[in-house]
Amino acid sequence: MVIGKLALFLLYAFLCQLVFSSSLPHLCPNDQALALLQFNHTFTINGFDASYRSYYPKTVKWNRSTDCCSWDGVLCDExxxxxxxxxxxxxxxxxxxxxxxxxxxxxxxxxxxxxDNDFFESLIPPKFGELSSLTHLDLSHSNFTGPIPAEISRLSKLHVLSIKSHSYELRFEPHNFELLLKNLTQLRELDLSFANISSTIPLNFSSYLTTLDLLNTQLYGILPEGVFHLSNLESLDLSENPQLTVRFPTTKWNSSASLMELYLRSVNATGRIPESFGYLTSLRTLRIASCNLSGSIPKPLWNLTNIEDLDLDDNHLEGPISDFFRFGKLWWLSLGNNNFDGQLEFLSFNRSWTQLGKLDFSSNFLTGPIPSNVSGMQNLYSLILSSNHLNGTIPSWIFSLPSLAGLHLNDNHFSGNIQEFKSKTLTRVSLKQNQLQGPSPKSLLNQRDLHYLVLSHNNLSGEIASTICNLKTLQVLDLGSTNLEGTIPLCLGEMSELMILDLSNNSLSGTINTTFSIGNELVVIKFDGNKLEGKVPQSLINCRYLEVLDLGTNKLSDIFPKWLGALPELQILNLRSNKFYGPIKDSRTDNLFAQIRVIDLSSNGFSGDLPERLFENFEAMKITSDNSGTREYVADIYENFYTSLIVTTKGLELELPRVLTTDIIIDLSRNRFEGHIPSIIGDLIGLRTLNLSHNVLEGDIPASLHQLYVLESLDLSSNKISGEIPQQLALLTSLEVLNLSHNHHVGCIPKGKQFDTFENSSYQGNDGLRGFPLSKDCGGDDGVPQTTTPVELDEEGGGDSPMISWQAVLMGYGCGLVIGLSIIYIMLSTQYPTWFSRMDVELEHKILTRMKRHKKRH
Structure with missing residues (x-):
């Protein structure tokens, strides 16, 4: 009996222990905890920034005293x-x-x-392929680099794979992308954005795929239509693959019921939007900008009543803008840079757009005024109507929108005064290139959160109010070409956030007394086209980020501010049309103006020799880059703001609306420079324009200029340059404009290539020049000179020196040629050293010509 009760008790105790133990999770095994701690000890922790709540050091509290299953970021099997x-x-x-x-x-x-960690450009280890139980793997934005190992394709259970990169730091070896898609048949989500795939897209995709993101992966070829027929696909992003051709299905897509997001920006989808888009009834986001699309919007598209985000920018689409009011759930509508037309009157009765946040109709053909009464757009934060043909006044309701942050109405025909601003949310205002008039509204200068203020090319009046310096957060201030007068406020140099300061083409006067504070952020300063006097302020040396300094067309009077060369980022220096004077002394300091690309000192009073040592420092000019790749611009730091520059090139005064980094220009014309042209200029092989005209330069053109193989414009006119035009200059195949007029050149004009395209005006005022295109013949078809200008003896030799005729040269013709030339050389090398070398070349041409004629006759 006792034994039976004991047995029952033990059985009960065992069952209780079993139930109790099964209800508690097992502790993390020691080997697991040790592996985690060892992994953590190989890294350091970045400083913690509490402002980024999603970024925090999860491993900082890991330690042996607690169960690893309780550690932050760790989950164990129960x-x-x-x-x-x-x-x-x-x-x-x-x-x-x-x-x-x-x-x-x-x-x-x-x-x-x-x-989102920093693994110091480590390679992705192939051992990831040994974690065969993985269903989710995310290695994105952690500074991995190099090839994505083929072993990743062994993870056949993966549902989610994300290996997003930064600017092609990661890449696929040939065929590995295809292998990945072939083996990962369970994939639901695949994100390889910015990894360098450099491949076509294979046909085999997981049928379970819901998200495919291959943004900016250098894909090429034709997209298989089967991608659009993945029946579970919800989000597709193939944007920024310009070599990828996309042909939309013309019939119903298999994914039409599930697809909610379609991103195809900057792919080649030339043609019309097909009517099959009308089947995408679940679509919320459609972004097919920069795809070469044309034609009108197909009617079935208006049936997509769930559209919230629509971006058709940068295509060739057309039709009335009013059709788009049919989309009642839009919060983002961007139709910029197309051919849409019509008026904006539909805004006044489209009260369903209460949720609209962004409206961009820029660069189209819209006409008429902005409606004077619009209600309902209480959530609008960005209104972009720039570059159209809109007119009338800017209605006051715009400045009362409670959420408006960005207002861009530039490049239209708006007139009248700028209304008083009631908005407390505006951060970006661009009203340039209109017919607005009157003083700047005081309320605009009280927008304490304003970052961007562009009012240039209007008919404003008055002075620049010093209260503008209350805009402590201002980054861009453009008041150019607005008829402003008075002086430059001293406080502008103390605006610590300011990057762009453009006061050009006004009637500002006085000296530049502005003190530019240490640590300022200025990148562009444009004071050109005013009436400013005095010296260049020394405090500019505090502008350590300055790329553009334009002080041209003023009344500044100073010596050359060589100290500006210490600014490490300076690329454009324009001092043209002022009253600068004196010599530019050679610099013994290395790296002055090392980044300079455009230096314009024309129309001043500079004198003395050209600064040879300074040219040696122009390191950025010693590099060439072709224009076939991505076009890069100087000071291209702020969206929708471009740094313009007036230059003289190819015989014309031009305004460059944006300055390419390849626009390398030296203009020292219309000064009083003298001496020789330094041969060191031939090392500046990136030069596109060289203008040394209207000085008093002398000597020969250095033959080293033939190294300037991208040179497009060369102007050495109106100097005292002598000697022959170097034959090597015929190698300058990029040369479009040449002006050597009004000098003392002699001899034959080079033949061939670009020199066959230049006209008389390139050489006029050089009486000693011969050859095409001048009327004085220089040679036959074989290019051998037939006549040449008689050589004048050096007058310092005196009247008793015998005149040497061509007959004297020819006394050695025939068997005595060598003896004759030797006699002449001995005679002349002592009496006529200054002209003998030039005469020797002419003698050689003459003799060769006559020898050829003699040979033909016999």
Missing amino acids: MTGQVIELDLSSSQLRGKFHSNSSLFKLSNLKRLDLS
Whole structure:
């Protein structure tokens, strides 16, 4: 009896223990905890910034005294205690990721997220392919680099794979992308944005795929139509692959019921938007900008009543703008740079757009006024109507929109005064290139959060109010060409956030007394086209980020401010049409003006020799880059603001609306420079324009100029340059304009290539020049000179010196040629050293010509 009760008790105790133990999770095994700690110890932690709540050091509290299953970012299996999930995203880990990392001991991992850390350009270890239980792997934005290992394609259970990169830091080896898609048949989400795939897109995709993101991956070829027929596809992004041709299905897509997001910006989808788009009834986001699309919007598209985000920018689409009011759920509408037309009157009765946040109709053909009464757009934060044909006054309701942050109405025909601003939210205002008039409204100068203020090319009046300096957050201030007068406010140099300061083409006077504070952010300063006097302020040396300094066309009087060359980023220096004077002394300081690309000192009073040592410092001019790649611009730092510059090139005064980094220009014309042209200029092989005209330069053209193989404009006119035009200049195949007029050149004009295109005006005022296109013949078809200008003896030789005739030269013709030339050389090398070398060349041409004629006759 006792034994029976004991047995029952033991059985009860065992069952209780079993139930109790099954209700508690197992503790993390020691080997798992050790692997995690070893992994963590290979990294340091970035400083914690509480303002970024999603970024925090999850591993900082890991320690042996607690169960690893309770550690932040760690999840264990409830039955075994094995680590099955590790989320260390945005954990501020820094350091090398080793190929034999202890992380790979966690063989039961199903989910692994290491995104948004800094692994110091480590390679992705192939051992990731050994974590065969993984269903989710995210290595994005963690500074991995190099090839994506083929071993990743072994993870056949993956549902989610994300290896987003930064600017092609990661790449696929040939055929590995195809192998990945072939093996990962369970994939639901694939994101390889900015990884360098450089491949066509294969046909085989997981049928479970819901998200495919291949943004900016250098794909090419034709997109298989099967991608549009993935029946579970919800989001497709193939944007920024300009070599990828996309042909939309003309019939119903298999994905039409599920597809909610379609991003195809900057692919080649030439043609019309097909009517099949009308089947995409679940579509919320449609962004097909910069795709070469044309024609009108197909009627079925208006049936997509769920559209919230529509971007058709930068195409060739056409039709009335009013049709778009049919989309009642829009919060983002961007139709810029197309051929849409019509008026904006539909805005006044489209009260359903209460949720609209962005409205961009810029660069179209819209006409008429902005409606005077519009209600309902209480959430509008960006209104962009620039570059159209809109007119009338700017209605006051715009300045009362409670959420408006960006207002861009530039390049239209608006007139009247600028209304008083009632908005407290405006940060960006651009009203340039209109017919607005009157003083700047005081309320505009009280917008304390304003970052961007562009009012240029209007008919404003009055002075620049010093209260403008109350705009402490201002980054761009453009008041150019607005008829302003008075002086420049002293406080402008103390605006610590200001990057662009443009006061050009006004009637500002006085001296530049502005003190530019230490640590300022200025990149562009344009004071050109005013009536400013005095010297260049020394405080400009505090503008360490300055790329453009334009003080041209003023009344400044100073010596050359060579100290500006110490500004490390300076690329454009324009001092043209002032009263600068004196010599530009050679610099013994290295790296002065090392980044300069455009230097214009024309129409001043500079004198003395050209600054040879300064030219040696122009390192940026010693590099060439072709125009076939991406076009880069100087001071291209702020969207919709372009730095313009007036230059003299190819015989014309032109305004460059934007300055390419390849626009390399030296203009020292209309001064009093003297001496020789330094041969060191031939080292500046990036030069596109060289203008040394209207000085008193002398000597020969250095033959080293033939090294300027991208030179497009060469102007040496109105100097005292002598000697022959170097034959090597015929190698300048990019030369479009040449002006050597009004000098003392002699001899034959080079033949061939560009020199066959220049007209008489390139050489007029050089009586000693012969050859095409001048009327004085220089040679036959074989290019051998037939006549030449008689050589004048040096007058310093005196009247008793015998005149040497061509007959004297020819006394050695025939068997005595060598003896005759030797006699002449001995005679002349002592008496006529200044002209003998030039005469020797002419003698050689003459003799060769006559020898050829003699040979033909016999």
